[in-house]
Amino acid sequence: MKAFVLGAGGQGGPCASILARDKEVTEVVLGDINPDAAARVAEKIGGGKIKTVKADAAKADEIAACARGADVLFDMVIPEFSPHVLRAALDIGAHYVSTAFDQPFWEELIYGRPLTLDKELKEANLTAVMGCGMAPGFINVITKHYTDRLDTVESVKLRIAKKKLGVEEMLAPWNPGWSPRQALLDCAEPAYFVENGKITETAPYSGLEVYDFPPPIGPAQVTHHAHEEPLTLAYSIGKGLQYCDFKYYLSPQPAAYVTAGLASTAPVRIGGAEIRPIDLLVKLLPKSENAFLNEDPDRYVQADKEQFVCLMSEIRGTRNGRDKTYKIHMPKLTANGGKLRELFGTSLIHVALPAVIAAKMALAGTKKGLVFPEELDAADFLKRFLDTGIPYEWHEM
Amino acid sequence: MAKRILILGVGAQGSTVAKRMNEEADVAEIVCADCDPKAVDALVADLDKATGARVDARDKAGIVAAARGVDLIVNGLPLAWHGNVLDAALEVKAHYQDFAATDALAGDWIESIRVLYDVYGPKFKAIDRTAIVGTGSAPGLICAASRRAVRELDVCETINNIVFEGVEAKRFLPFWWSPVTALTDMGERAYAVRDGALIRTEPFDLPIKRFYDYMGLDAPVTLTEHSHDEPVHYWFNRETFFKGVKNVSFKYGGAGVEFAKPLYRAGLLSKQAENVNGTEIVPFDLVLSHVPPAPKYKEEIEAILEEGLVTDTGCMVVEAYGKKDGADVMVEVHVFAPGLADSFARAGLTAEMYLTGQGGALFTKLFVEDRYTQKGLISSDMLTDEQVDRYFELAAELGIGIRTEIRRV
Known part of the structure; x- marks a missing residue:
């Protein structure tokens, strides 16, 4: 496989690192608008497979020129650029994988319109796997793995929580770990869920409930959150799905910003000045840092003791005429950092590794056109995932 | 003898004290004063012992005019105007009560509080009156x-x-x-x-x-x-x-x-x-x-x-x-x-208005009952044990x- 990875940030770096250590991959080209950043990432990865190039994600032609010859184009930039990157993949005849997506695909899923470039990709015999990171991505595949066992699916509830044990750093400003602007916009956007089989819009931070996560997280407040999963699962799962939502743990910092209107992009006048609140907020918040470059292996053991992430998929349906519920617990994908670093050169594989698996499945032959993670063969995906040697288990509760 | 009280500032705290004092047999008159005549009128209409006055706290003479003849000034104004109110209380020889310690008497809040104790304290003592500061719920x-x-x-x-x-x-x-x-x-x-x-x-x-x-x-x-x-x-x-x-x-x-x-x-x-x-x-x-x-x-x-x-x-x-x-x-x-x-x-x-307003009104009630034996300026943490006990007896009734x-x- 020849791979082109666009974006040398917190996800692009791990993606290139995984690919560079994969025997099936002969070449990795890492493109970024900031060639110095790409060079630093390549230097950290090392080995002879990786090259870097300057590429602007807003320009499909430029991406295509840089990526020509690649079998797969990995889209690791923020979702607003997805249409350009996807166009570039089509133009050079490469398969495409992203880890998140936004418009126009959301509206197309909500209103049942044809998906952008789906027809053209099919005609070109190409696969574009949309949103195949951790969530969306891995969580969709796991969900599909269990809905495959059911005759009918009544509901799918997806829940994510994080918890840091020990003394909280009370004075640290909010740092989502990636683009603060994009994270704020996600938090401020209306969320969508499926109710009575129909996609329904709801306000951000609505649907507050306490969900009982496995220890050490335990009961945690969760609310609706704008995410891809309810849209794609409603599109793909079938089996009479009536209800599907995605609820995220209530993080007080972005919640306060959004609730007070400080993440708004609508201009407001204060005194004689006009400003978009989010512009001031983003200026004041810490800049996003490259987690891949700043990764500290000495913290792996401590991080496993203190920092927890939990994904839950709760699936209700029927099998052979009887009610059946699966409650699947997916613990932190970045645990056992030392082993992950040995396998992939980094512990930060939670988003990138599912993308790499999806790319391999696209190359091996799967559905053509725009494909969502749950449309991949779940059993094959999970086998490939575990065959990497990753020390990971999910649990049926 | 029944007391006459000036309530300066008829916001949440001042209006609650006014309402509570309206129920006191030993209160003869409540002068409700604010720069907002509508707020004054609305409060006065509800209270049978109240009269209204429009007072601009930036003008000490206006405060003095409204305070002439009162026994106690209850200051519910923003901290910036407390100096004028304290001076007016001294001029008309009235007792004084507020809800938080002002920062307006010196460049630094701590120095401003020191001025309250060390400068205004002796002045109130000299006129044989009591000033008490910080009398809401917290402080108070x-x-x-x-x-x-x-x-x-x-x-x-x-x-x-x-x-x-x-x-x-x-x-x-x-x-x-x-x-x-x-x-x-x-x-x-x-x-x-x-x-x-x-x-x-x-x-x-x-x-x-x-x-x-x-x-x-x-x-x-x-x-x-x-x-x-x-x-x-x-x-x-x-x-x-x-x-x-x-x-x-x-x-x-x-x-x-x-x-x-x-x-x-x-x-x-x-x-x-x-x-x-x-x-x-x-x-x-x-x-x-x-x-x-x-x-x-x-x-x-x-x-x-x-x-x-x-x-x-x-x-x-x-x-x-x-x-x-x-x-x-x-x-x-x-x-x-x-x-x-x-x-x-x-x-x-x-609940905020209740606790702060009623908490403040209880300190006013100690005035009405002539419980303050201290002369000069005290803060609400300087009550005698007897005053503390009486305070909580009155609080229990609320x-x-x-x-x-x-x-x-």
Whole structure:
């Protein structure tokens, strides 16, 4: 496989690192608008497979020129650029994988319109796997793995929580770990869920409930959150799905910003000045840092003791005429950092590794056109995932 | 002899004191004064002992004119105007009461409080009158509770004043009092006493957790440093009223704190202008423009209650650690007061208005009962034991109770 990875940030770096250590991959080209950043990432990865190039994600032609010859184009930039990157993949005849997506695909899923470039990709015999990171991505595949066992699916509830044990750093400003602007916009956007089989819009931070996560997280407040999963699962799962939502743990910092209107992009006048609140907020918040470059292996053991992430998929349906519920617990994908670093050169594989698996499945032959993670063969995906040697288990509760 | 009282500022605190004093047999007249004639008229219409006056607090002569002949001035005005009100009280030889210590008498708040004690104190003493500052709920009620706790000790080492305001509406309403004041307090470095010295601490820092079963919550609440009057007053009075206390903290938590903490962390409570894409903007002003005012009128409060509350709980606790008969002990005084729903049912008020206004009115009532034997200027932490006991007797009549627990540690 020849791979082109666009974006040398917190996800692009791990993606290139995984690919560079994969025997099936002969070449990795890492493109970024900031060639110095790409060079630093390549230097950290090392080995002879990786090259870097300057590429602007807003320009499909430029991406295509840089990526020509690649079998797969990995889209690791923020979702607003997805249409350009996807166009570039089509133009050079490469398969495409992203880890998140936004418009126009959301509206197309909500209103049942044809998906952008789906027809053209099919005609070109190409696969574009949309949103195949951790969530969306891995969580969709796991969900599909269990809905495959059911005759009918009544509901799918997806829940994510994080918890840091020990003394909280009370004075640290909010740092989502990636683009603060994009994270704020996600938090401020209306969320969508499926109710009575129909996609329904709801306000951000609505649907507050306490969900009982496995220890050490335990009961945690969760609310609706704008995410891809309810849209794609409603599109793909079938089996009479009536209800599907995605609820995220209530993080007080972005919640306060959004609730007070400080993440708004609508201009407001204060005194004689006009400003978009989010512009001031983003200026004041810490800049996003490259987690891949700043990764500290000495913290792996401590991080496993203190920092927890939990994904839950709760699936209700029927099998052979009887009610059946699966409650699947997916613990932190970045645990056992030392082993992950040995396998992939980094512990930060939670988003990138599912993308790499999806790319391999696209190359091996799967559905053509725009494909969502749950449309991949779940059993094959999970086998490939575990065959990497990753020390990971999910649990049926 | 029945008293004549001037209420200056008829906001939440002043109007509550006026209403309460209207019920007192020993109050002959209440002069309600404010720069807003509509607010004055609305209050006067409800009170049979009240007359109204329009007063601009920037004009001391106007305050003096309104205060001529009154026994007591209750100052519910913003801190900036307290100097004028204090001077007017001296001029008309009236007693004086306010709800928080002003920062307007010197360039620094601590120096301003020192001026209150050292400059205004002797002046009030010279005219044989009493001035008492900081008489709401906190400072005020909690200071009386602190004195009640320290009474149980021979030597006091540490005092924690703990306040958790857990009244949270379903609608976006982070503060039940002035958002300007709340956000200013939240953005300031706090005061604390450590090893006998007055120090500054970071707001939202040094968290403690407490669990009180009567709050009806599943988990402990978190309380952090917060800029407030109490540590400063206790520091000034550490030897005379607090048995040599070495450490004092004001610990605060609740919905407003949870809202303000991320803003502080992001620098959004700063009053320094930022340049954003060529536009100068003060972060504090942007935040303030997005925060709704506290509900004031009965109809507003009723609407909030009808929409529903997320939580209606809270606590006010004094922890005093020290020695008693040679043993290490901790005295805990819990203050119990009506929540929002109960406050509204009792008086048409929010819990914040109820506790602060009624807490203040009880200090006024001590005036009406001629309980103040001190001449000069005192703060609410300087009551005698008898005054503290009377204060809580009166508080109990309003549904504000205390429970004292003493434990070896």
